[in-house]
Amino acid sequence: MTLRLPSLLFLTFFSTLGALWAQIPQVPSEMEFADLIVRINPQAKREIQLDVDALYRNPTYFKLKNDRVNLFMPIVERELRKQGAPDDLKYLVIQESGLIADAVSTSNAVGFWQFKQGTAEEVGLRVDGQIDERKNIVTSTQGAAKYLKKHQAVLDNWMTALVSYQMGLGGAKSYFGNQYSGKKVIEVDRNSHWYFKKYLAHKVAYEGQISVFASNQRLAEVQIQGPATFSTLAKRFGVSEDHLKEYNKWAVNGKVPAGSHTLFYIAAGSLPVEPAIVTTPEKKNSNTSTSSSSSAASSVYKQADSYPRISGNTTQAGKPNQIKVNDLDGVQASTATTQSQFADRVGLREKKLRKLNDLEPGARIETGKYYYTEKKKAKADVETHIVQPGETLWSISQKYGIRLASLKSKNRIRSDRELKAGMVLQLQEPRKRGEEIQIVPVKNPSSAPRTVIAQNNTPAPAQASPPPIKEEKTSSNPSYHVVNQGETLFAISRKYGITVEQLKSWNNIGSNNLISIGQKLVIFQP
Known part of the structure; x- marks a missing residue:
C-alpha cells in the first residue's frame, strides 16, 4: 500500500524530533562567550553536563519551554543588538525566568530579566500602579543590556559582568578583584562561580535549539x-x-x-x-471563544512546565540550605535511599521528613526528586493543574508545594483511584459541592518524544522493535509495580507487554537506567 504524502511528512517530522531529543548536547572543552574563549576542565565539564542533562530530563516540558524561547528570542536578540550588547547574553534570560513574564524569585525579583524594583528604576524601567516594565520583553531586555554594559565597563570582562548580574557590581568587584580585567581566555574549574557555570549549561542546552521546529x-x-x-x-x-x-x-x-x-x-x-x-x-475573522479556550489551556500547560520552581545554588541541590523549591526550603535526592538515611543527610528527624512531604512509612526516596524541609503551603501559587498520565495526588502535591490533605480537600478526592488523566484540579479555591471536575484532552506519554542514550554514551535511535503501543489502546488509568530484588527494566517491561523506553518515559528514569528495590513504577497497560 502506498503511503500518502501527509502521513509520510508526519512520520518524518516525529522521526526527526525523536532523533533531536535522543541527543543531549555535550559540554565542550572549549567554547566562546561574548568576546572570550572559555576553557572548561574535565571536572567542571561533568558538573555543567549534569545541569544540561537536567534541562533535558523531560523532553515534553523542554519543548514547551523551547516554544517560549522561540517566541520571545527574536525580540531579545533585536534589543541586545540595538544596545550593542553581546548576542550571547540572550541565554541569560532563559536562565533567569524561563521567559515567564510574571516570574517572581524568592528575593522578590520580577519579570523576564528578574529585576528588583530599585534596580529596575535605575535602568529606566517604569514600575508603578499602572505599568510594570519588568514584565515587558522589550523594555526589560533594554534594561538588562544597559545594566550589564555598565558593569562590563567597570569590570572589563564579560564573565565577571555576567556574574555581577547575580551578586551586584560591588559583590563582583569584591569577589573577583582585578584578576580577570582585560583577560580574554577564561579557565573554568570546580572553583569557578556557580552562576557562570549554570549560564554555560543554558547556553549549551539551547544554542542548537533556537528556531528548531519553531511554529509559524x-x-x-x-x-x-x-x-x-x-x-x-x-x-x-x-x-x-x-x-x-x-x-x-x-x-x-x-x-x-x-x-x-x-x-x-x-x-x-x-x-x-x-x-x-x-x-x-x-x-x-478569528473565533474569540476558541482563542480564549486555547489561551487558557496553554496557560495551564505553562504551569506544568515551570513547576516545581527551583532557585538558589542548584549545583549543590543535594545539600540542605542550598535551594528553594516553590519558595520553600528543599533538597534534591542525589541517590535512591531510605527515609531514615535521607533524613540524617538533610538534618531532619525521619518522622518530621515524612510529615513535611506527606510520605507513607516505608516509601523510598527516589533519585532526582525534590523534597521539602519546611512545611508545604495550604494552596499553590497557580489556580489549576491538568492531571497528566502517570501522576498521583502525592506527585502533584510535591510539584506545587501544596499539602496533600489540602489538595484532596479542595477537589473532594480521596485516593489516586479517582484520578483520571485530563482532570483539571483546583489548587487554590475548593471545588464547589456537586460541581463536576472538568476533564480536557491530554496526550498519552507514549506519544511524547523520548531521550534514548546508548550504553556507550553515544546517541542511539529510537527502538524499532518491539513496536510502540498505540496511544488509543493504552489505558489512561495507571497501575503500579513495586521493584523487587534482581528485577531490571527489561524484565519489568516484558512482564507488562510494554517497551523499556515507555517504562522510562512514564517514570522519568534517566539514561543510567537506575531503579531501586521498593521503588513504585507507574505502568500503562495496553
Whole structure:
C-alpha cells in the first residue's frame, strides 16, 4: 500500500524530533562567550553536563519551554543588538525566568530579566500602579543590556559582568578583584562561580535549539495609544481578552493606561522586525471563544512546565540550605535511599521528613526528586493543574508545594483511584459541592518524544522493535509495580507487554537506567 504524502511528512517530522531529543548536547572543552574563549576542565565539564542533562530530563516540558524561547528570542536578540550588547547574553534570560513574564524569585525579583524594583528604576524601567516594565520583553531586555554594559565597563570582562548580574557590581568587584580585567581566555574549574557555570549549561542546552521546529506563530508588536481596555483591543486585533492579558502582563490593572505603548499578541506567519503602528481598528475573522479556550489551556500547560520552581545554588541541590523549591526550603535526592538515611543527610528527624512531604512509612526516596524541609503551603501559587498520565495526588502535591490533605480537600478526592488523566484540579479555591471536575484532552506519554542514550554514551535511535503501543489502546488509568530484588527494566517491561523506553518515559528514569528495590513504577497497560 502506498503511503500518502501527509502521513509520510508526519512520520518524518516525529522521526526527526525523536532523533533531536535522543541527543543531549555535550559540554565542550572549549567554547566562546561574548568576546572570550572559555576553557572548561574535565571536572567542571561533568558538573555543567549534569545541569544540561537536567534541562533535558523531560523532553515534553523542554519543548514547551523551547516554544517560549522561540517566541520571545527574536525580540531579545533585536534589543541586545540595538544596545550593542553581546548576542550571547540572550541565554541569560532563559536562565533567569524561563521567559515567564510574571516570574517572581524568592528575593522578590520580577519579570523576564528578574529585576528588583530599585534596580529596575535605575535602568529606566517604569514600575508603578499602572505599568510594570519588568514584565515587558522589550523594555526589560533594554534594561538588562544597559545594566550589564555598565558593569562590563567597570569590570572589563564579560564573565565577571555576567556574574555581577547575580551578586551586584560591588559583590563582583569584591569577589573577583582585578584578576580577570582585560583577560580574554577564561579557565573554568570546580572553583569557578556557580552562576557562570549554570549560564554555560543554558547556553549549551539551547544554542542548537533556537528556531528548531519553531511554529509559524510570531509575537506581534503594535504601537497603540491609551487609555484603552483589553476588551476593546481584543476586538480590534481578533484575539480574546484573556489572550491579551496573558501577553501583556506589564499592564498591571489589566488595561492600557494613557500614552503610547507597545501591545503584544500571537499571530501566525512572518511579522515585521519592528513594531507596527496601528491608528485605526482592524478586524480579523478569528473565533474569540476558541482563542480564549486555547489561551487558557496553554496557560495551564505553562504551569506544568515551570513547576516545581527551583532557585538558589542548584549545583549543590543535594545539600540542605542550598535551594528553594516553590519558595520553600528543599533538597534534591542525589541517590535512591531510605527515609531514615535521607533524613540524617538533610538534618531532619525521619518522622518530621515524612510529615513535611506527606510520605507513607516505608516509601523510598527516589533519585532526582525534590523534597521539602519546611512545611508545604495550604494552596499553590497557580489556580489549576491538568492531571497528566502517570501522576498521583502525592506527585502533584510535591510539584506545587501544596499539602496533600489540602489538595484532596479542595477537589473532594480521596485516593489516586479517582484520578483520571485530563482532570483539571483546583489548587487554590475548593471545588464547589456537586460541581463536576472538568476533564480536557491530554496526550498519552507514549506519544511524547523520548531521550534514548546508548550504553556507550553515544546517541542511539529510537527502538524499532518491539513496536510502540498505540496511544488509543493504552489505558489512561495507571497501575503500579513495586521493584523487587534482581528485577531490571527489561524484565519489568516484558512482564507488562510494554517497551523499556515507555517504562522510562512514564517514570522519568534517566539514561543510567537506575531503579531501586521498593521503588513504585507507574505502568500503562495496553
